[in-house]
Amino acid sequence: MTDSPYQNDRGNHDRSLTKPSGAASMTPSPHARQPMQTQSAYLIGDMMTGGYGNGPDILHDCTIAVNQGEIAVIVGPNGAGKSTAMKAVFGMLNMRQGAVRLDGEDITALSPQARVARGMGFVPQTGNIFTSMTVEENLEMGAFIRRDDIRATMEQVYALFPILRDKRHQAAGELSGGQRQQVAVGRALMTKPKVLMLDEPTAGVSPIVMDELFDRIIEVARTGIPILMVEQNARQALEIADRGYVLVQGRNAHTGTGKELLADPQVRRSFLGG
Ligand SMILES: Nc1ncnc2c1ncn2[C@@H]1O[C@H](COP(=O)(O)OP(=O)(O)OP(=O)(O)O)[C@@H](O)[C@H]1O
Numbered sequence: 001m002t003d004s005p006y007q008n009d010r011g012n013h014d015r016s017l018t019k020p021s022g023a024a025s026m027t028p029s030p031h032a033r034q035p036m037q038t039q040s041a042y043l044i045g046d047m048m049t050g051g052y053g054n055g056p057d058i059l060h061d062c063t064i065a066v067n068q069g070e071i072a073v074i075v076g077p078n079g080a081g082k083s084t085a086m087k088a089v090f091g092m093l094n095m096r097q098g099a100v101r102l103d104g105e106d107i108t109a110l111s112p113q114a115r116v117a118r119g120m121g122f123v124p125q126t127g128n129i130f131t132s133m134t135v136e137e138n139l140e141m142g143a144f145i146r147r148d149d150i151r152a153t154m155e156q157v158y159a160l161f162p163i164l165r166d167k168r169h170q171a172a173g174e175l176s177g178g179q180r181q182q183v184a185v186g187r188a189l190m191t192k193p194k195v196l197m198l199d200e201p202t203a204g205v206s207p208i209v210m211d212e213l214f215d216r217i218i219e220v221a222r223t224g225i226p227i228l229m230v231e232q233n234a235r236q237a238l239e240i241a242d243r244g245y246v247l248v249q250g251r252n253a254h255t256g257t258g259k260e261l262l263a264d265p266q267v268r269r270s271f272l273g274g
């Protein structure tokens, strides 16, 4: 056994994450166009409208949010704007309208780096590790913003992802897809984030590795780090989601608890293969 805070009561069928209080604050109708009650959410991108540079708007009044103790999942077809919404929340997009709030504070004007300093960890969909650096160097890079001793956090990451300890002196680019994703998540954890944003953390991995990664993500959530993540494995992801968003063409198409969305005939037909 280990004393790592990430290592207690693993299992992605564990429903203890689902907070009854959180569910109670959600809009009952799974068809609701209006997002769930999110004003009090820990992290919220609220009614975001904007695009890249001077290009057309990609997001249209798009709202995504996560509460303390929750896993929030964003699903939707390719090109729906899921990554764009995550980038907007992280401050990588010039929003024309809308706001981003963290713990009640408006951070819309802050740079991504300033958001990291405020406690946001972000694992982007692509380019999320330094392939020519070792695993350990990647983790050290993750802690760039810290001035205190990072060893305890590194131990926690290694306890969460033991394979990374074994491979710590190996170039991250030599690792398997699932292991690379562990490096990416571990790197984000090195800042000791208060909220973790993951864009397709299980992209390109086998179903078994996907289950493993979901287990670890649940472990992280159980340590008190809320998680806002995009997933292409919609069904599996919604099963562990306290809060789910289906985005279509940059808009909120369906919002509800993971359970509600999984039970919604329209969502099933359009996004879950029936
Ligand atoms: N850097 C960029 N500059 C201009 N347009 C972009 C950029 N990145 C994405 N887009 C456009 O924004 C739209 C939404 O893309 P986005 O990557 O957010 O979708 P997604 O839902 O994450 O898709 P996927 O499931 O493939 O990851 C698409 O039309 C895409 O072409």
Ligand SMILES: [Mg+2]
Binding pocket: 082, 083, 084, 125, 199
């Ligand atoms: Mg994407």
